[in-house]
Amino acid sequence: MSSHTIDRAAERVLHGALRLWGVEGAVSRERDALILRTHAGTKVRLVRAAASRGWLLFQDERLLGEAAGLPGLLRQLREELAPRAARGRLIVGSPLP
Amino acid sequence: MTPTPVSVITGFLGSGKTTLLSRLLRDPALERTAVIINEFGAVGLDHLLVESSDEQILMLEGGCVCCKVRGDLVRTAGDLLARRAAGAVPAFERIVVETTGLADPAPIVHALMTDRDVAESLRLGSVIATVDAAAGVETLDAHPQSVKQAALADRIVITKTDLADPAANGLAARLQALNPGAPKLTALHGAVDASRLFDGRARNDPALYEAPAHHHGGIDTFCLRRNEPLHAATLSLFLQVVAEHCGARLLRLKGLVDVVESPGRPAVIHGVQHVFHPPAWLDAWPNEDRSTRIVVISQGLDARWLQDLLEVLDDEVKACSIS
Numbered sequence: 001m002s003s004h005t006i007d008r009a010a011e012r013v014l015h016g017a018l019r020l021w022g023v024e025g026a027v028s029r030e031r032d033a034l035i036l037r038t039h040a041g042t043k044v045r046l047v048r049a050a051a052s053r054g055w056l057l058f059q060d061e062r063l064l065g066e067a068a069g070l071p072g073l074l075r076q077l078r079e080e081l082a083p084r085a086a087r088g089r090l091i092v093g094s095p096l097p
Numbered sequence: 098m099t100p101t102p103v104s105v106i107t108g109f110l111g112s113g114k115t116t117l118l119s120r121l122l123r124d125p126a127l128e129r130t131a132v133i134i135n136e137f138g139a140v141g142l143d144h145l146l147v148e149s150s151d152e153q154i155l156m157l158e159g160g161c162v163c164c165k166v167r168g169d170l171v172r173t174a175g176d177l178l179a180r181r182a183a184g185a186v187p188a189f190e191r192i193v194v195e196t197t198g199l200a201d202p203a204p205i206v207h208a209l210m211t212d213r214d215v216a217e218s219l220r221l222g223s224v225i226a227t228v229d230a231a232a233g234v235e236t237l238d239a240h241p242q243s244v245k246q247a248a249l250a251d252r253i254v255i256t257k258t259d260l261a262d263p264a265a266n267g268l269a270a271r272l273q274a275l276n277p278g279a280p281k282l283t284a285l286h287g288a289v290d291a292s293r294l295f296d297g298r299a300r301n302d303p304a305l306y307e308a309p310a311h312h313h314g315g316i317d318t319f320c321l322r323r324n325e326p327l328h329a330a331t332l333s334l335f336l337q338v339v340a341e342h343c344g345a346r347l348l349r350l351k352g353l354v355d356v357v358e359s360p361g362r363p364a365v366i367h368g369v370q371h372v373f374h375p376p377a378w379l380d381a382w383p384n385e386d387r388s389t390r391i392v393v394i395s396q397g398l399d400a401r402w403l404q405d406l407l408e409v410l411d412d413e414v415k416a417c418s419i420s
Contacts, residue, residue, distance in 0.1 A: 006412045016402035020342050020379040032190070054413070059331055069413045070406075071338050088371040090340035093210030094100075094220055096374040 003018070007048075010034065010070070014046070017074055021082035038081060100220035103174060103192045103209050104295055108227030109236050109243040112200030113287065117227055118195055120287030127291050131361065133175050135197050169204065170194065171212045178218050188302060191222065191295065199242055202226075202249050203348070207372045224252035225294055230283075231261040233268040235260030237275075237314060244316050247272060248394045249350045249369060250279050250293055258283045274311035275318060278304060278351060278392060303383045306353045306390040310400065314347070317399040321407065323389040326355040331411040332364065332376070340371035345369070345397050353383075353390035366391070402408040 009035055015027045018038070025038035035048045046056040049066075057064040057080075064080070067073035067078040078085055102405045121127050136228045141246055164278075175192075196202060202224055209221045226246045229236065233255070236243045253272055255263050263283070272281055282289050288290040308320040333355055341348060352366040354376075364376040393403065 006409055009408045012405045013402060013409055016399055016405070017342060019399075020346075067335070069417075070409050071341075072333050072344060074338060086344040088340045088342070088344045090337045091211055091372045092375050093207070093208075093372050094374065095217050096365065096377045 007034075009049075013070065013074075014077070017077065018081070021078055021085035023082050023085075025081075035080075036077070042081060044080070046076065100216075100218055101178065101190065101192060101220050102295070103122070103194060103226045104220030104222035105194045105196060105202055105205055105209075105249070107200060107202045107205075108185045108198065108228065108254075109229070109240060109246065110230070111256075112227040112236070112243075113284065114195050114196065114198070114227045114310060116287040117225075117226065117254060117256065117284055117289065118193065118287075119291070120191075120284075121291050122295070124291045127191075129190040131181075131186070131192045132297045133173055133192060133194045134178075135170070135195065135200070136249070136354065142308060153391060168208075169393045171208050171215055173213055174219055178215075181289070181373060192219070201242060201245055203245070203345075203370050206211040206249065206369045208374050209372065210369075213373065223251040224249055225252045226279075227254045227256050227284075228268065228272060230255050230258045230266075230268060232377050233263070234266055234271060237268075237271060241315065244275065244314055245348060246308070247279075248276050248316060248318075250276060253279050253281050254289055255283045256285075256287070258285055268397045271313065274309070274313065275316060276349075276394060277308045277318065278306070279401070303353075303386065305325045305351055306392055308392040315396055317396070317398060317400070318394050321352075321389075321393065321400065321404050323355075323404075323407065325411075326357045326360070327389060327411055328357045328414045329356050329364075331407070331414045332356065335343070335407055336366070336368070336373060338360070338410070339367075339403070342375075343395070343398055345370055349394040350391060353379075353389065354391070355387060355389045363387075363389075 011027050013030060014034060014036060018025050023038055025036060028035050032047060036044045038044065047056045049056050053066060054068040056066055057076060065076050067076055106114050106118055122130060174192055177192060179186055182293055196205060204223060206224060209219060217289060228247055253276065282293060308318050310319040347370055350368045354364040356364050359378060362378050362380060363382055366376050367374045
């Protein structure tokens, strides 16, 4: 799958995540970054770095954090934008019957 | 010691759970069955309607099993096992739990899947939901809990078919769309083939992993498909993200997954909300279709979002992979 297609998919994942957390906002692309704007006025710039670093999060040019991958990125964004959103945890139970 | 299977009979108020159970217990094949009945009222009545030896029927009163007496359920099941070991009750081979009509089966299933005290001695059997052929459509429309009961079931028993035809009134189609992987059985006055209720369903049955997209009453059923194999790490990350962010919106997820590291041996994944069985591995694909199929039953999750999530995660895992 091309990087363009993946970027579009990542954009949609982030937009869908906002909805899941109950945050009103939008995600757009600007050159090498995804821009996440909430209706409450928060703007976060997300830059996809090389694989070893994953994602860089900037707010007002200040580095807000790094995430090795999408799971960490989503976690950081939720904590930043929707700290009260429901937070689940994967539990692995007994083997299948 | 082989874990004793615990099956759960759920279904909305008046849908025929007790009638079904009563009839099942008269079946010689189910002679060695212990029963736990939970009732919502202050005084239990349902146990009086079930004809079986009293010492193998235990009552859980004082609340609905899903929200108030979940710990009691696990303790009661543990007590039954202790009494069996001591010879105080006949040697049963299975336990059946009848829930209240208002119970959400998910916490009960979670308790049976995850409680450490009983994990070695008990295992989750099947989850059976009864749906009334006459009132079923109206009940599903009016009571979200009844939708959840049917959505989480491994088998659905349509009762009271002498009063209404589920094919004619749309109930059969509604249930098929809601939970396509669950076999639908009919029961007249509780009469049903017990072997089809309690025998473990083959996890390699391809029908479990097929679902045309459907939306009704706030419940979405759809199937994610992927022709390229997924990395094992992608699968793990996908389940983590879904459990972390989707919460109770995910009702059920069942999948047959083509994994890069396990060519020709697909992984079987099953989860109820955020609780999953460990992946199991089949020796071979069940039919000629080798694509990954993940059936999702949810309250408001977007199929496209989950599909995109899978693609982005796999792309990241690929980028980090040492080839």
